[in-house]
Amino acid sequence: MRSRTLAKRRAAVAAAAALPLLLSACSAGSLGSSSGDGSATTIKLMVDNAPDNLQAAKQLAKDFQAQNPKIRVSVETRPGGADGDNLIKTRLQTGSMADVFSYNTGSLFQQIDPTKNLAPITKDPYVNKLDKSFLPQVTVGGQTYGVPFGPALGGGVLYNKKVYARLGLTVPTTWAQFIDNSKKIKAAGVAPVIQTYQDTWTSQLLVLGDFHNVSAAEPDFAKKYTANQAKFATDTNAVKGFEHLEQIHDLKLQNADYASATLAKGLQMLATGKGAQYPMLSTVIGAIKTSNPDQLNDIGFFALPGDDASANGLTAWFPNAFYVPKSTAGDKLTAVKKFLSFAASPAGCTSQAKASTPTGPYLVKGCALPPDVPTITKDVASYFTNDAQSPALEFLSPVKGPSLEQICVQVGSGITGARSGAAQYDKDVKKQAQQLGLSGW
Amino acid sequence: MTTLAPTTPPKATSHEAAARQRRSGRTRGTYPNWFYLPAAVIYGTLFLVPTFASFYFSLTRWTIFKSTFIGLDNFTEFFQEPALVKGFVNTFLYAVVTSGLKVVLGLLLGILLTSQIRARGYLRSVVFFPVLVSTVGVGITFTAFMDPSYGVINKALAAVGIDGPGWLTDPSLALFSVALVDVWKGVGLATVIYIAGIVSIPQDYYEAAKIDGAGPWQLFRNVVLPLSWPATSTVIILSLIGGLRSFDLIWAMTRGGPGFSSDVVASVIYKQYQAGFYGLSTAGNVVLFLVVTAIVVPLARFLARKEVQR
Numbered sequence: 160m161r162s163r164t165l166a167k168r169r170a171a172v173a174a175a176a177a178l179p180l181l182l183s184a185c186s187a188g189s190l191g192s193s194s195g196d197g198s199a200t201t202i203k204l205m206v207d208n209a210p211d212n213l214q215a216a217k218q219l220a221k222d223f224q225a226q227n228p229k230i231r232v233s234v235e236t237r238p239g240g241a242d243g244d245n246l247i248k249t250r251l252q253t254g255s256m257a258d259v260f261s262y263n264t265g266s267l268f269q270q271i272d273p274t275k276n277l278a279p280i281t282k283d284p285y286v287n288k289l290d291k292s293f294l295p296q297v298t299v300g301g302q303t304y305g306v307p308f309g310p311a312l313g314g315g316v317l318y319n320k321k322v323y324a325r326l327g328l329t330v331p332t333t334w335a336q337f338i339d340n341s342k343k344i345k346a347a348g349v350a351p352v353i354q355t356y357q358d359t360w361t362s363q364l365l366v367l368g369d370f371h372n373v374s375a376a377e378p379d380f381a382k383k384y385t386a387n388q389a390k391f392a393t394d395t396n397a398v399k400g401f402e403h404l405e406q407i408h409d410l411k412l413q414n415a416d417y418a419s420a421t422l423a424k425g426l427q428m429l430a431t432g433k434g435a436q437y438p439m440l441s442t443v444i445g446a447i448k449t450s451n452p453d454q455l456n457d458i459g460f461f462a463l464p465g466d467d468a469s470a471n472g473l474t475a476w477f478p479n480a481f482y483v484p485k486s487t488a489g490d491k492l493t494a495v496k497k498f499l500s501f502a503a504s505p506a507g508c509t510s511q512a513k514a515s516t517p518t519g520p521y522l523v524k525g526c527a528l529p530p531d532v533p534t535i536t537k538d539v540a541s542y543f544t545n546d547a548q549s550p551a552l553e554f555l556s557p558v559k560g561p562s563l564e565q566i567c568v569q570v571g572s573g574i575t576g577a578r579s580g581a582a583q584y585d586k587d588v589k590k591q592a593q594q595l596g597l598s599g600w
Numbered sequence: 601m602t603t604l605a606p607t608t609p610p611k612a613t614s615h616e617a618a619a620r621q622r623r624s625g626r627t628r629g630t631y632p633n634w635f636y637l638p639a640a641v642i643y644g645t646l647f648l649v650p651t652f653a654s655f656y657f658s659l660t661r662w663t664i665f666k667s668t669f670i671g672l673d674n675f676t677e678f679f680q681e682p683a684l685v686k687g688f689v690n691t692f693l694y695a696v697v698t699s700g701l702k703v704v705l706g707l708l709l710g711i712l713l714t715s716q717i718r719a720r721g722y723l724r725s726v727v728f729f730p731v732l733v734s735t736v737g738v739g740i741t742f743t744a745f746m747d748p749s750y751g752v753i754n755k756a757l758a759a760v761g762i763d764g765p766g767w768l769t770d771p772s773l774a775l776f777s778v779a780l781v782d783v784w785k786g787v788g789l790a791t792v793i794y795i796a797g798i799v800s801i802p803q804d805y806y807e808a809a810k811i812d813g814a815g816p817w818q819l820f821r822n823v824v825l826p827l828s829w830p831a832t833s834t835v836i837i838l839s840l841i842g843g844l845r846s847f848d849l850i851w852a853m854t855r856g857g858p859g860f861s862s863d864v865v866a867s868v869i870y871k872q873y874q875a876g877f878y879g880l881s882t883a884g885n886v887v888l889f890l891v892v893t894a895i896v897v898p899l900a901r902f903l904a905r906k907e908v909q910r
Contacts, residue, residue, distance in 0.1 A: 241874040252665060270876065272665050356769075356858060416749050418769030418858060561875030562683070562860075569859030574771055583682055590677065594661060594877055596668070 200494045201231040204481075205257035206308070207243055208236040211445045211515040212261070212479070215309060218514035223501045230494045244270075251276040256484035259495045261308045264296035264477045265554035268305075269595070277304045278483040278492070285500040290522035296477045296554055305480030306503040309511065311519040312441045312476045313539040314368035314551060315462040320534070322349055322435040323459075330461045332468040334403065337436075341412045344435045350414035352407045353434040354571055355425040357418075362567035364438035365407075365463070366400035370552045371474040372465025373397050381555035387592065387599040392581035399465070401577040401584075404570045418572060423450065430454040438463065440476065441518040441539045448516060448533070460538035462547075472547035473539065477554055478522065519543065557595055560587030658886045662879035674883035683860040683868050691864040694779050694850075695843030701783045702790040702839045703832060709787065710794025710831075711824065724795065728788035735785065739852025742781045743768060746853075768854050771861035778853050778862060782846065790835045797831025798824060833903035837896065844892050865891070 206216040213236060220232035235257060237243045244267070250256045251271060262268065271277070279302035280286060286294075286303050297305035316337075323329075323340075326347055331337040341351035355361045373380050376396045383389035384397075391397045407413055414420060414434055426443060428434035430451035447455050462473040481502060483495055501507050508526035511517075517532055519539040528540055542548045553559050563584055570580035592600040658674055660667040678684060713724050730738065745751045746767035754764030767777040805823050814822065847866035850856065856863035856871070865888050872881035 241876075244876065248663075248665070270663070272663075275665065359855065359857060418766055419748050561871065561877075565683075565857060565859050568857060572771070572858055574859050574861065586680070586682065590877055590880065591875070593677075594663065594880075596661070 199229050199231050200490045201233055202259060202487075202491050202494045202498065203233050203235060203257035204498070205235050205237055205260040207239045207261065207479075209239055211442075212309060214514040215511040216261070219502060219507060219510050222506070222510040223498055226501065226506075227494075227497060230497065232498065247271060251484055254484075254486045256486055258487045258491050259481050259483050259498060261479045261481050264293075264305065264307075264480050265550075266557040266559050267553075268297065268480070269299065269557045273299045273304050273482075274302070276484060278485050278487065279304055280306075280483065280496070280499065283496060283500070285503045288503050288524045290524065292475075292550070293477060293522040296550075297480050297482075305482045306499050307478045307522045308481050308502065309478040309515075310517040310521050310536075311478055311539075311543065313460060313462065313519055313542065313548075314364055314440050314474045314476055315438070315460055315539075316368075317429060317437045317439045317441075317443070317458055317460055317535065319429055319432050319435050319457055320459045321457050322347075322432050330459075331464045332471040333464050333466060334399075335466075337464050338406070338410070338412075341407070341436065342410075345412060349432065350428065350434040351412045351436060352414075353420075353425045353428055353437040354407070354413045354417040355420040355422050356568045356572065357420055357424075358422040359564040359568055361422050361425070361439065362404075362571055363563050364440065365404045365571075366563065366567055367551055367553075368438060368463040368474045369400035369403065369465065371462065371472045371549045372399070372467070372470065373552075374549050374555075375465065375467065375470035375472065381552060384552070385556040385558055385592075385597065387597075390581075390585045392578055392585050398577065398581050401567075401570055401581045404567060404580075405573075405577040408571050408573045413571070422446070426450060429458060432457075441535050444516050444518050444533055444535050456534045458533075458535055460535045462542060472549065473542035474551050475519075475543070475548045476551050558588045558592045558597070560584055560591055562587045654882050655886060657879055658883035660879045662882070663876065667879065670879070674880045675887070677880055678883050678887060681868060683856070683863045683871075684865070686860055687863045687865045687868040690775055690862060691844055691846075691866075694775060694782075694846060694864055695840050697776065697779045698782045698786065698843045698846075699836055699839035701779075702787050703835055705783065705787050706790025706794050706835055707825075707828070707832070709791040710798050710828075711820070713791065714795055714798045724792075727791050730785045731788040733785070735848045736852045738781065738785050739849050743853050746777055769858055771858050774854050774858065774862040778850050781853065782843075782849050785849070786839060786842065790839065793831045793835050793838075794828060797828035801827045829906065833906070836903065837900055840899070841892065841896055844895065845888070 204216060204220060206212050213234070216234050220234050223232060224230065237246050237260075247256070247260065247262055248271060256276075262271065281301070281303045285306065289306060293307055293311075294303060297303055318330075322344065326343055328340045328343065331340055344351040373394075373396045377389075377394070380389055380394065380397065389397070391401070414425075414428060416424075420428075422443070423446065425434070425437055425439075426447050427450055429437045430447055431454065441460060444455070447458065462471060464471055481499055483492070483499070487495055503523050505523070505525045505527075508521040508523055509529075511521070512529050512532075517528055517536050519536060520526070520528060520543045528536065532540075566575075566580050566584050566587070569575045569583075570577055575583070589600060657667060659669060659671060661670050661674075662668075681687075709727055713720060713727065717723070745753050748754055748764065748766035748769055751767075753767065757764035765773055768774050801823065805827065806819065809819055809823050845866055846864060847870065850862060850864055850867055851870070854862045856867045865884070869881050869884035869888065872884060
C-alpha cells in the first residue's frame with residue numbers, strides 16, 4: 160500500500176515546500192496567552208471555530224490552568240467542515256499537528272487513519288470514566304484514542320410547545336400521529352414542518368434522524384449496510400426516511416419558502432410560532448439562544464417517530480473528541496494526558512457547561528447537567544436517562560455518502576421521488592466505501 | 601563554443617570568426633543556458649510535475665495518506681456520477697448562453713459607447729465596473745436580490761403586478777439566473793474589447809460606404825460587423841473558456857442546487873474534493889482539461905482562419 164512511487168515523493172516535496180506557509184498561517188491564529196514563565200510547559204490545543212466549541216475549549220483551558228499552574232494551554236482554531244478536514248489531514252500527514260486536537264468521532268474519525276497518526280490512550284485511568292456508549296466511537300482495533308469534548312446531541316424534531324398547547328396536540332410516538340398533528344397545525348394556519356433548503360445540510364434530518372427506527376426494526380442493518388448487503392432503496396425500513404421527506408412535500412406540509420429559507424430563518428419561524436415543527440439537531444440551541452432568547456423555553460424536542468410506538472426512541476449523535484497525534488512527546492505528552500484526564504472528569508463537564516449551553520448529556524461518568532438547561536436539552540437528556548436512544552448510522556458504519564444533502568433537497572422539493580432518491584444515495588455511498596477500501600464493495 | 605576559438609591564425613581572421621560564431625550563437629538563443637535555469641526549475645516544480653502527477657493520481661484511489669493504483673476505475677466512476685451528465689449539459693448551456701449574450705450585448709454596448717454621446721468616458725467606466733468587483737461578492741448580493749419572497753427583484757415585479765419566479769430555487773431556472781448574473785458581471789470586458797475593435801476601424805471605410813449610399817444598417821452589417829471580427833473571436837474564446845470552467849459564481853449563488861440542477865463540471869469536481877475522493881476528482885480535472893482543449897483548440901483555429909480569409 161505504501162509504495163514509494165516517484166510521484167508520491169514529489170508530492171511529499173511539494174507538501175514540505177508548502178509547510179512553512181501553513182505553519183505561519185496557523186500561529187497567527189493562535190488565541191492563547193503565551194506565558195513568560197520559563198518552567199511552564201505549553202501545550203497547543205486545536206479546536207474548530209464554532210463559537211460554542213471555542214468558548215468551551217477556552218473555559219476548559221482556563222480551569223485546567225488554574226489547577227495546573229505549571230502547564231499553559233494555548234487554544235488555536237481551525238475552520239469547520241471540509242476545509243477543517245483537509246487541514247487536519249495535511250497537518251497530521253506532515254507531523255505538524257497541535258499537541259492535542261478535537262475532531263469528529265465515528266466514521267470521520269476512521270478517515271484520519273488513527274492507527275497510523277494518533278497515540279493510543281487505552282491504558283490511561285481516565286478512559287474508565289467514559290460512558291459505554293461513547294467508547295466504540297473512538298476505538299479502533301482494540302485501542303482507544305480520544306475523550307469526549309462537548310455533550311451528546313439528538314437528531315429529531317424541535318417543536319413549538321405553545322402551538323402544540325394551543326391546538327391541544329400531544330407529542331407523537333408514531334409517524335401517522337405526526338402527520339395527523341401536522342394536518343391540524345396546517346388547518347390552524349401555521350407551517351407544520353419547517354424545511355430550509357438554502358442551508359442544504361438541514362434537509363437530511365428526516366433521513367438521518369429516522370435511523371433509530373431502522374435499527375429498532377432491523378438491529379443488524381448497520382452491519383449489513385457496511386458489508387454491502389443492505390441498501391437504502393431496497394430495504395423497506397431504511398427507505399422510510401426518504402418516503403417521509405416525499406410525503407411532507409406531497410401533502411404540502413412544508414413552509415411556503417422552504418426552497419430559499421435558511422437555518423436561521425427556520426429557527427426564527429419556530430421560535431415565533433410561525434412554524435410548529437422543525438426536524439433538526441439539538442446543536443442549534445446556541446443559535447436560538449442568540450436570536451430568540453425569550454422564546455428558548457417555548458421550544459421542546461421529540462425523537463422522530465417511526466411506525467412502532469413501543470420502539471420510539473432517539474437517534475443520538477456523539478460529541479467530538481480530543482485526540483493526541485503521534486508527534487506529541489515528552490513533557491508535552493505528560494501535560495496533554497493531564498489535560499485529557501481533566502476534560503474527562505465532572506470538573507471538566509462543569510467547566511464546559513459554564514461556557515456553552517449543553518445540547519444533551521455529557522458522556523462521562525459522574526457528570527450531571529446543570530439544573531437551568533433549556534427545555535430542549537432536558538428533553539434530549541431524558542431519552543438517554545430512559546435508555547431510549549441508539550447511535551446514528553454514521554457512528555455505526557463508516558459508509559456515508561457526501562451527496563445526501565443534495566439528494567434530500569431533490570426528494571423534499573419533489574424533483575425526484577423517494578425510491579430514486581434512495582437509489583441515488585446508494586450509488587453515492589459506494590464511492591465512499593471504495594475510498595475507504597472496505598471489503599465487499 | 602566561443603572559448604574554443606583557434607589562437608594560431610592572424611588576429612583579424614580570428615576576430616572575424618569569433619564574431620561570426622557569436623552571431624550564430626545568438627540565433628540559437630539570446631541567453632546562455634544557465635540563465636534559463638531558475639525559470640525552468642520553477643516551471644518544472646510548480647507546473648510540469650503537478651500536471652504529470654495529476655495524470656498519475658487520476659489513476660489511483662488516493663486519500664491524502666496513501667494511494668492505490670486502480671487503473672481507469674476513476675474515469676468509469678466519474679462518468680457514472682449521476683450529477684455529471686447533468687453537469688456536462690449544464691456546462692455547455694452555461695458557456696453558450698453566457699458567451700452568446702456577451703457577444704450580442706458587448707457589440708451593442710460597444711457601438712453605443714463609441715458613438716457621440718454625452719459623458720462617454722464615464723459611461724464606459726460604468727459598464728466596466730462590475731468586472732472589477734469580487735465574483736463571490738456579486739454572487740452573494742444577487743442571491744439576496746433573487747430571493748423569491750424577500751428579494752428586491754421579485755418585490756419590484758410584485759409592484760407592477762407580476763408574480764416573480766423563484767430565480768434560484770426553481771430547478772429549471774436556477775442555471776439561467778446565474779448565467780444572467782455572469783453576463784452582467786462579464787459584459788464590461790466584452791464591451792471594452794469591442795470598443796477597441798470598433799475604434800480601430802479606419803474612417804475611410806465608413807466614408808467609402810457612405811459615398812456608395814449605405815444606410816446605418818448596411819454600415820453596421822458590412823463595415824462594423826466584419827471589421828470587428830478579431831474582437832468577436834476574442835470575446836467568444838475568452839467567454840467560452842470562462843463559461844466552461846465557470847465555478848465561483850455558481851458556487852457562491854446555488855452550490856449546484858437545488859439538488860443537482862445547476863451543477864457544472866467544475867462544481868461536480870469540487871464536491872468530489874470536498875468529500876475526500878482525491879483520485880476521483882483528479883480524474884475529473886483531467887477530463888475537464890481534455891474537454892476544454894478539445895473544444896477550444898479547434899474553435900480557436902476556426903476563428904483564426906475566418907479572420908485570415910476575410
